[in-house]
Each structure stands twice: as structure tokens, then as C-alpha cells.
Amino acid sequence: MTETLSVAQGREYLAIPGPSVMPDVVLQAMHRPAPNIYEGALIDLTAGLIPDLKRVARTEHNAAIYICNGHGAWEAALSNVVAPGETVLVPATGRFGHGWADMAQGLGIEAQILDFGKSTPWDMDRIAEALRADTGHRIKAVLGVHVDTSSSVRNDVAGLRAVLDAVGHPALLMVDCIASMACDRFEMDAWGVDVAVTGSQKGLMVPPGLGFVFFNDKAAAVRAQMPRVSRYWDWVPRADPELFFQYFGGTAPTHHLYGLRAALDLIHDEGIEHVWDRHARLARAIWTACEAWGQDGGPLTLNVADRAHRSHAVTALRIGAPHGSALRDWVSRNIGLTLGIGLGMAEPGDPAWHGFFRIGHMGHVNGHMVLGMLAGIEAGLIALDIPHGQGAVEAAAAVIAKG
Numbered sequence: 001m002t003e004t005l006s007v008a009q010g011r012e013y014l015a016i017p018g019p020s021v022m023p024d025v026v027l028q029a030m031h032r033p034a035p036n037i038y039e040g041a042l043i044d045l046t047a048g049l050i051p052d053l054k055r056v057a058r059t060e061h062n063a064a065i066y067i068c069n070g071h072g073a074w075e076a077a078l079s080n081v082v083a084p085g086e087t088v089l090v091p092a093t094g095r096f097g098h099g100w101a102d103m104a105q106g107l108g109i110e111a112q113i114l115d116f117g118k119s120t121p122w123d124m125d126r127i128a129e130a131l132r133a134d135t136g137h138r139i140k141a142v143l144g145v146h147v148d149t150s151s152s153v154r155n156d157v158a159g160l161r162a163v164l165d166a167v168g169h170p171a172l173l174m175v176d177c178i179a180s181m182a183c184d185r186f187e188m189d190a191w192g193v194d195v196a197v198t199g200s201q202k203g204l205m206v207p208p209g210l211g212f213v214f215f216n217d218k219a220a221a222v223r224a225q226m227p228r229v230s231r232y233w234d235w236v237p238r239a240d241p242e243l244f245f246q247y248f249g250g251t252a253p254t255h256h257l258y259g260l261r262a263a264l265d266l267i268h269d270e271g272i273e274h275v276w277d278r279h280a281r282l283a284r285a286i287w288t289a290c291e292a293w294g295q296d297g298g299p300l301t302l303n304v305a306d307r308a309h310r311s312h313a314v315t316a317l318r319i320g321a322p323h324g325s326a327l328r329d330w331v332s333r334n335i336g337l338t339l340g341i342g343l344g345m346a347e348p349g350d351p352a353w354h355g356f357f358r359i360g361h362m363g364h365v366n367g368h369m370v371l372g373m374l375a376g377i378e379a380g381l382i383a384l385d386i387p388h389g390q391g392a393v394e395a396a397a398a399v400i401a402k403g
Ligand SMILES: *Cc1c(COP(=O)(O)O)cnc(C)c1O
Pocket: 018, 069, 070, 071, 072, 096, 145, 147, 148, 149, 176, 177, 178, 179, 199, 208
């Protein structure tokens, strides 16, 4: 291999599936001195965040803000509606499903896991079977991950609601939208979701550190029956504050709130439907390029075969060890592009996931970033002599041009 001149200097593209690229307006909004938290602008700003967050989640119901990452939001949601000793059903399509189940187990909750592997979506028949078998209604909630960021599988949340209804099972439907919110279409109320969980650092384009839990009246009624909820996670004061401090259980995450305000303005100025359509078109361009590279004996394959089950926010790819790590390393050193590691994809002969990588395309991402990223990957494939089909970048450009 000939020595390549690095052309990495310049603006970088962090194409990992969270934290995502931060818009300049978000960064600028956060660049300010510490504000007064007892009165003034921050208090008015916070009250306005709640309705705008609910518009993103497509719910008329309640929203609570926590100072935590996604793992904290998982625990917050569970703590309000599932008591130790109770049972949850977890249909898992990747590492994050297992992660939420593990969080439940840490709270003393029994997690009944249905493992659907790492590249196919929920099998509704198996879920229906598990719910029908639960004649005593021990299952208090079903925990579904909408987009599993490790596998990039996108699951059918409305379909899961239909299964619960068809079986006549009263369990709450709780959904992790951490990777999907403001990227993939998600309709909390229309899809009959009782509790939705998300975080700040993916489609919402704000640094990690805020967790959001949305809940409807059915979930609120379950919360009211709980014997005890930890003071910090309790969503009741956070969702209905008489005092500003109740939103946060203490000092407000001041700078995150300014950043979030700017990010929500970007989302609503563009329009949430348009945000979803943009992610869909960019995802199609990426898939088209990846499918082309996999032609003519190239080792690259998309982890999820069926387009209908792929996320619009993240794409997991298999390229064979050591090509995955080599490619990530090459694009990082040579063109200023950071790709995501494979996550939870251990296979015989590749326990460290060197044969995988992921592309994050969530949030503040547009056509020229995606086309540049794809052309950069192609440069890496050429530099590393990794076999690949031709015409990938041109095909992706045609998708950007024509849909
Ligand atoms: C990122 C992510 C999480 C975890 O969020 P953290 O902020 O890293 O704790 C959970 N679920 C999904 C689907 C995610 O994408």
C-alpha cells in the first residue's frame, strides 16, 4: 500500500450513532455565563420546552425531564410503574433490548426476554404467544426498543400495540426511542404507546446529559398505585411543577436547556414530518451505496437485509475482520471522518467486532455530509484494497437527486 497524504485537517464529521453532530446554533446557545436559576429568562424558557418536546414525541400527554443519559431514563421510566418482584416482557433485537432488561433486573424486576437475534425485527407471533401464555397477567409492561442502535433494526411499534390489543393484555407499552426520536417516524399517541423514553444526544442534537420520559394517563394511573417511587426518579413533580426546581429535583441543567431550546427550534422550523423525510432519504442514499459496494464479491453487507426493517438513523454493516477496524482507522486518520464501532456483534473468530462498523446519520446531517461520508468510505476501500462493487457514490447521488 502506498503512503497516503492525510487530508483530515478541516471540519470533522462524527458519524457515530450518538453523540451526534451538534449544530453551531446549539453550541452558540450554550456559550454563555451561568444564568440565575431563581428568576428570569431560564424559567420562562423551561416552561416552553415541555410543549415543544411533546410535539416531537407526538403526544398530548405528559413529559418529564431528567438530568441523566439514556440509561438513567430507562431506570426513571421503570421506577415509576414497575415494582421489585413484578415482571416485564422484553422483545430484544440487539444489545439495547438486553440493556434495558438488565436495568430492570437491577431494580429487582423479573425480565422475561424474547431474543430475536441481531438482524431481524420482532416476531409478533412469538410476542402474542408469550402474552397469551400469561393468563394471570403477571407481565406489567412490555419494554420495546424502537430502533436498536447496535443492530440498526427498526421495530414496528404500532404493530406491537395491535398485538397487545388483540390478545387483550393490559400490560403497559413502554418504548425506548433514544435512537429514533426526531429521526424515524414515531407517534406516541397514535401508536398507543404508554411510556416513551429518549435522551438528548441523538436526534435531539444536544450534548448527552438530559433524559426524557413521556407518559400517558394509563401510565400515570399505574404510577399512582405504586407502593413507593424513589424521590429522584418520581415523574409526578417533574411533569407538573409548582416550583421551577421540581422539574429537575434540584439545580437545573442550565446550559443543556439553552442548547435544547435551540435544537427544538431547528426541528420545528424544519417541521417534524420533514425531519423524518430527510432522514429517510439520506438513509436510502446510504443503503444504496452500501448495497452497491457489496456487489461483485465485495465483503460488505448491511446487517439488516430488508429495507422495511432498517433504521433511518444508524446503519450497522458487516465487512469481515479486520476490515471494519482498518476502515474506521483509515477514514479517521486520513479524511476527518469518525465511523462507529460494531457493538455487541461478537462472532467466533471476531470477539472484538473488528469485522463490523456502524454509520450514524442522526440529527444534524444533510446531503453533502452524507455524500462526502460515502465518498470517504469509498476512498478507504480503495486505499485498503478491500474488494467492492463500483458505482456506489454515483448511485447514492442519484437517490439524493431523485429520491
Ligand atoms: C444510545 C442508546 C441508549 C443508551 O443511551 P445512553 O445515553 O448511552 O445511556 C439506549 N437505547 C438506545 C436505543 C440508544 O440508542
